């Protein structure tokens with residue numbers, strides 16, 4: 391009964407919203423950053439019809455009386471931000487053995503809350519790389535259906551990995567062990583797992599090519615899947631039209647993943663000149679989470695991160711930042727990926743300032759989180775910039791982010807698919 395009532399209420403609200411929304415919305419601001427040309431357009435008026443951008447005007451248009459006007463004077467408009475590596479069902483307060491208490495229901499509730507937090511921070515698109523029980527896929531559906539507010543989500547479902555690897559669950563002894571959902575060993579088992587993930591709605595395939603920082607008993611620099619397994623996995627995913635993201639810290643694992651043809655290497659911590667050269671040649675994207683080390687080393691212990699993981703982080707974080715500088719200098723394609731959940735959801739934009747500190751221009755950092763991310767997802771015709779016909783995902787900050795990138799940590803206006811989710815206080 392209660393459930394029915396809630397559903398009914400939601401349906402009413404949805405109908406009400408649809409009935410009161412205007413066909414055309416005009417958003418006026420001091421400037422708009424065209425992330426493709428890198429130019430600021432002064433005094434833009436963005437025209438939005440339904441869920442799409444129609445045009446950017448620079449001379450005052452003639453709106454109809456029933457149109458909606460949004461005045462963001464003093465602010466700069468940008469396309470909605472995109473984070474290519476999050477774990478929306480996880481919490482920064484639940485690391486190490488605390489994770490074992492997380493039921494699927496708990497993870498779904500966390501995910502619902504985290505989606506809203508992430509959207510309010512200006513991220514209108516996210517890629518979720520790994521969740522148990524296909525919970526991220528259920529959440530993505532709930533967002534698409536308008537049941538809950540959140541960024542549109544490209545979800546992977548369970549990450550694939552070897553027995554005992556970074557993507558397995560290694561916290562318990564054998565008698566109590568429950569392997570993680572994505573464990574598969576051998577080329578055919580890996581293909582089967584890819585097929586299973588696609589069957590249950592995955593839009594991207596994530597796998598662990600090397601050990602990791604936060605997993606128990608894995609060596610961060612050591613390759614896990616063989617090249618043969620990675621090739622089978624990528625072949626299976628690509629044939630079905632899905633992109634592939636490889637978790638890889640260690641040099642050999644990074645190279646094997648690139649050789650196998652992955653679309654993005656996550657973390658990419660221990661790069662050498664050859665790995666950088668290979669990525670440039672193949673057009674592989676790097677998604678380097680260079681903010682999170684600060685959270686792990688300052689607050690990780692209190693959050694339950696294992697001592698061995700803290701030690702691994704001490705060996706990885708600074709080296710990853712050096713690799714980031716090298717990759718930027720060499721011109722490798724980069725997307726913005728943060729590993730949110732390890733640190734608090736909603737703090738995603740803190741990484742921008744680090745990307746600038748370690749070698750990017752402000753514009754490059756913003757491009758990584760907009761047009762580059764859209765291109766990685768093969769969605770550049772629909773997402774990633776403010777252009778006619780694209781989905782109306784728009785944010786605003788008070789000032790010029792090309793002069794002060796930290797402004798992105800305080801997004802004052804958020805629109806996704808033409809619907810406003812956040813407005814500056816009047």
Ligand code: ARG
Pocket residue numbers: 601602603604605657679680682683703706707710729732
């Ligand atoms: N999920 C990653 C892992 O456990 C987090 C790595 C964080 N550290 C870093 N320096 N990026 O391996």
